[in-house]
Each structure stands twice: as C-alpha cells, then as structure tokens.
Amino acid sequence: MTELERKQDRAPVPSSWDYAPAPEARDLVQLRERYGHFVGGEWLEPREAYTTIDPSSEEALAEVGQATSEEVDLAVGAARDAFENGWSDISPAERAKYLYRIARILQERSREFAVLESLNGGKPIRESRDVDLPLSAAHFFYYAGWADKLEYAFPNRKPRPIGVAGQIVPWNFPLLMLSWKVAPALATGNTVVLKPAETTPLSALLFADVLRQAELPPGVVNIVTGDGRTGGALVKHPGVDKIAFTGSTEVGKSIQRELAGTGKRLTLELGGKAANVIFDDAALDQAVEGIVNGIYFNQGHVCCAGSRLLVQESIYEPLVGKLKRRLATLRVGDPLDKNTDVGAINSRQQLDKIKELVAAGEEEGAEIYQPPCKLPEKGYWFVPTVFTNVAQSYRIAQEEIFGPVLSVLTFRTPDEAVEKANNTPYGLAAGVWTEKGSRILAMAQQLRAGVIWANTYNRFDPASPFGGYKESGFGREGGRHGLAAYLAFEE
Numbered sequence: 001m002t003e004l005e006r007k008q009d010r011a012p013v014p015s016s017w018d019y020a021p022a023p024e025a026r027d028l029v030q031l032r033e034r035y036g037h038f039v040g041g042e043w044l045e046p047r048e049a050y051t052t053i054d055p056s057s058e059e060a061l062a063e064v065g066q067a068t069s070e071e072v073d074l075a076v077g078a079a080r081d082a083f084e085n086g087w088s089d090i091s092p093a094e095r096a097k098y099l100y101r102i103a104r105i106l107q108e109r110s111r112e113f114a115v116l117e118s119l120n121g122g123k124p125i126r127e128s129r130d131v132d133l134p135l136s137a138a139h140f141f142y143y144a145g146w147a148d149k150l151e152y153a154f155p156n157r158k159p160r161p162i163g164v165a166g167q168i169v170p171w172n173f174p175l176l177m178l179s180w181k182v183a184p185a186l187a188t189g190n191t192v193v194l195k196p197a198e199t200t201p202l203s204a205l206l207f208a209d210v211l212r213q214a215e216l217p218p219g220v221v222n223i224v225t226g227d228g229r230t231g232g233a234l235v236k237h238p239g240v241d242k243i244a245f246t247g248s249t250e251v252g253k254s255i256q257r258e259l260a261g262t263g264k265r266l267t268l269e270l271g272g273k274a275a276n277v278i279f280d281d282a283a284l285d286q287a288v289e290g291i292v293n294g295i296y297f298n299q300g301h302v303c304c305a306g307s308r309l310l311v312q313e314s315i316y317e318p319l320v321g322k323l324k325r326r327l328a329t330l331r332v333g334d335p336l337d338k339n340t341d342v343g344a345i346n347s348r349q350q351l352d353k354i355k356e357l358v359a360a361g362e363e364e365g366a367e368i369y370q371p372p373c374k375l376p377e378k379g380y381w382f383v384p385t386v387f388t389n390v391a392q393s394y395r396i397a398q399e400e401i402f403g404p405v406l407s408v409l410t411f412r413t414p415d416e417a418v419e420k421a422n423n424t425p426y427g428l429a430a431g432v433w434t435e436k437g438s439r440i441l442a443m444a445q446q447l448r449a450g451v452i453w454a455n456t457y458n459r460f461d462p463a464s465p466f467g468g469y470k471e472s473g474f475g476r477e478g479g480r481h482g483l484a485a486y487l488a489f490e491e
C-alpha cells in the first residue's frame with residue numbers, strides 16, 4: 001500500500017473549495033485625522049477641507065484640504081523660491097542622491113504604501129503590492145541614474161531645467177502617476193507643485209513624509225489637495241512654467257485651451273480605447289490571460305486598458321467560451337484580501353458612469369455576460385462584464401468606460417483588424433496576439449497607438465516611453481523621452 005493510499009481514508013474532504021480570507025494588516029497604516037497641504041516643507045493648515053473615504057466600505061478615512069487659489073499661490077511661490085535658490089544649481093550628482101534616497105525609502109515602506117493605496121483607491125492589495133509600489137520605486141531609481149548624464153542623453157544641446165512644474169494626476173494609479181511625474185522633474189532640476197486626485201490624496205500625503213525622511217530641500221516638491229478647482233488654479237497660475245496632466249480627454253482639452261498662447265509647456269496623457277487583437281494562430285490560453293489582465297486589472301481603471309477585444313472570426317467561439325469560463329473564476333471583493341482579483345470601483349461617480357454606459361450597450365443591442373458573483377453590500381462594486389455582438393458604432397465600442405467592461409468585436413483579415421483598431425478618436429495602446437513575428441511587426445507599423453504589446457498586455461517599465469496619439473494626448477513619460485518633457489535646450 002502506498003503512502004497516498006494509506007492516507008486517503010483519513011484525509012478530510014472539504015465541504016467547499018472557497019478561499020479562506022487572507023487579509024493584509026490594515027494597521028500598517030497610521031492615518032491622521034486631518035491633513036494640510038505640504039508647502040515649503042511644512043504642513044499648511046487648510047482653509048477648507050473635505051472627507052476622503054474607502055470606496056470598498058464608504059468609511060471615512062481622513063479630512064484633507066481643498067486648496068484655494070491663495071493656497072495654490074503659496075505652493076507655487078515655495079516651488080519658485082526653491083528653484084531659484086538652490087535646486088536648479090546643485091550638482092546633478094547631488095540631485096541623484098535625493099532620488100536614490102526616495103526610491104530606497106519607497107521600497108522600505110512599500111507595505112505601508114500598498115495598504116494605503118488599496119484603502120483609499122479600492123484596488124486589490126496584490127496589485128498595489130506587486131505593481132504600483134515596485135514600479136514607483138523603479139521610476140525613482142531609473143531617473144536617479146539619468147540626473148548626472150543629461151549631457152549624454154542630449155549631446156550638444158545644452159539641456160537646462162524649465163522651472164516650476166504643475167503636475168495633476170488621476171485616481172487610478174495615485175502613487176505611480178506621482179512617481180512618473182515627480183522623478184523626471186527632479187532629475188532634470190525642476191521643482192514641483194503636485195495635485196493628486198480628489199478621491200485618492202492619501203498616498204501623495206504620505207509621500208510628503210518620504211520627502212522629509214530623504215531630507216529633500218523645502219519647496220522642491222509641494223503637494224496641494226483638492227478637486228478640479230484646485231487643478232484649475234494650478235493650470236492658470238502665471239508662476240508655473242509647465243503643466244503635466246494625466247486624466248480625461250475632456251479636462252485635457254480644456255487645459256490646452258487655457259494654456260494656448262501663454263508659452264507654458266504642456267504634456268497630456270489622456271483617455272484610451274485600446275484594441276487587443278487576437279489572430280487565429282495565437283496561443284489561446286495565454287491570450288485569455290492577456291485579455292483578462294488587459295481589461296480587469298485595476299477594475300479596468302486603466303487609460304491603456306484593452307477594452308475592445310478584436311477576435312479573428314475563425315476562433316471566436318472557442319476564445320469567447322474560454323474567456324467566459326475564466327471570468328467565472330475572478331474573485332471580486334475586499335481590496336485588502338490577498339486573494340482578490342477585482343477590487344472596488346473608485347467612486348460613486350465612476351460607478352454611475354460605468355452603469356450608464358453598460359445600460360447603453362444593452363439598449364443598443366449588444367449581448368451582456370456577467371458571471372455569477374456575490375458583491376459586498378457596502379461600497380462601490382461592478383461585476384466583470386463582457387459584451388458580445390458589439391457594432392463599431394455602439395457607445396461601448398467608442399467611449400472610454402474606465403471600468404471592468406469588455407466589448408468584443410470580430411474581424412476576418414489583418415487589414416480589417418487594423419481598420420477597426422484604428423477606428424477610434426484615441427491612440428494610446430494596442431495588443432497583438434499571434435505566433436508570427438512578421439505579423440507583429442506589420443501590425444505594429446499600422447496601428448496608430450503609442451504603446452503596442454505583443455503576446456502580452458499591460459507591462460510597464462520606466463525605461464520605456466509611454467504616451468498617446470490623437471485624443472490620447474501628446475508628450476511621453478518614461479525613458480529618455482520623459483526627460484525631454486522637463487528640459488529646455490539651447491538650439
């Protein structure tokens with residue numbers, strides 16, 4: 001009798017195969033009751049405040065400031081002072097030291113930051129722990145390396161900093177978008193006024209503590225919290241030399257209008273409606289994982305999300321069958337549980353927008369599939385959704401939903417795939433799945449998108465530039481290109 005046969009009689013048979021809860025410790029984060037603005041290295045008591053919440057429970061987390069234009073003015077003044085009195089003149093190798101310190105501190109405090117990011121934003125702890133935090137630290141490490149090599153990055157062009165950068169970031173990757181913006185700005189010798197999104201200010205406020213630990217000179221990075229009015233005041237401020245914005249196309253357009261003729265520099269990273277194109281020679285099981293990662297990662301709150309799936313007709317049935325089966329295995333729930341795949345929707349406003357677009361999809365005639373799924377009673381939630389029978393003209397095929405909702409379309413030939421993929425006002429990202437390298441290259445040449453992934457999706461690296469075409473914006477973040485956005489040159 002083998003060991004296994006002997007044990008079989010005694011092994012208890014589980015009554016169900018549900019996952020046991022695996023909660024991350026919430027007490028890793030010590031929240032204050034009230035936060036001010038971080039200006040000139042000090043906390044400025046805000047004149048007005050609002051409450052920021054946990055979207056998975058609607059529980060209040062802390063009071064944060066709603067910066068008025070006077071408070072924005074103080075922050076810009078502190079940034080100008082720091083720029084003119086030291087930061088732009090210190091040796092680039094010294095600047096690099098601060099960036100390295102920030103990167104190391106982010107690594108050391110990564111668990112604390114990951115919990116906070118999930119608590120305030122609703123994203124699964126697995127993602128904040130394994131994606132947001134490592135990538136945020138990687139951006140600071142990467143740009144620390146460039147700080148004293150700008151002459152080599154741009155030979156014979158005499159690069160110099162621009163001055164004060166106003167940076168406005170969204171709520172989908174609060175700390176990561178902060179890192180994408182702050183790291184290259186500091187490496188190139190600029191100073192910063194940052195405004196996090198209204199719903200997710202807490203990781204930026206904890207980052208102020210990282211700056212204190214790193215002994216960054218006061219005023220080099222200032223953080224003002226608040227809603228779009230605070231962002232608007234920052235954009236309008238005459239003391240700001242450059243605006244870097246990530247967010248919706250609508251607000252991006254209004255910022256561009258506002259800045260026209262002012263001479264201020266501008267980079268915009270806006271919305272997307274990326275096509276994920278699956279050819280019939282693709283490895284289907286891997287493609288299904290890529291599709292799931294493409295649209296359900298971070299609840300679909302991703303500007304480059306693969307929200308339009310283009311499937312070659314000959315594999316439509318098996319692929320959609322596999323996708324639906326896979327969908328049923330996704331675990332939706334508590335963002336702080338390490339087993340969770342899909343967390344909470346970031347805000348009630350965003351949930352309403354998703355619901356409205358999903359209703360429009362059903363009304364226009366698309367077929368909806370949602371796996372059986374028990375949602376928590378409190379908080380903002382949406383079941384991972386697939387729409388089939390989608391026509392290109394439907395709103396769910398044209399507009400950015402920014403939620404866990406996939407629209408499936410089909411094609412017969414590569415030309416048709418290119419035409420459909422490019423049939424959008426956006427141009428941020430695309431995915432191509434095929435076993436043929438030549439087809440990948442041919443598709444990549446024809447797809448009008450800033451980033452194209454081949455046989456994978458949603459992979460990021462600080463060395464790789466990211467940005468869009470058309471209504472997805474202009475300018476690049478990441479890589480050497482990301483430095484150029486914060487430099488002026490003597491031509």
Ligand code: NDP
Binds near residue numbers: 168196302401
């Ligand atoms: P917004 O574009 O409004 O928000 C992005 C950032 O800009 C936030 O910090 C916001 O502040 C700020 N802001 C808002 N209005 C102004 C203004 N007039 N001047 C300057 N800054 C401003 O996105 P929303 O949060 O309203 O989301 C709406 C839709 O945008 C989503 O449903 C999604 O489709 C898309 N979106 C796309 C993103 C992307 O990365 N491509 C990211 C986020 C959203 P506040 O948070 O206080 O409003």
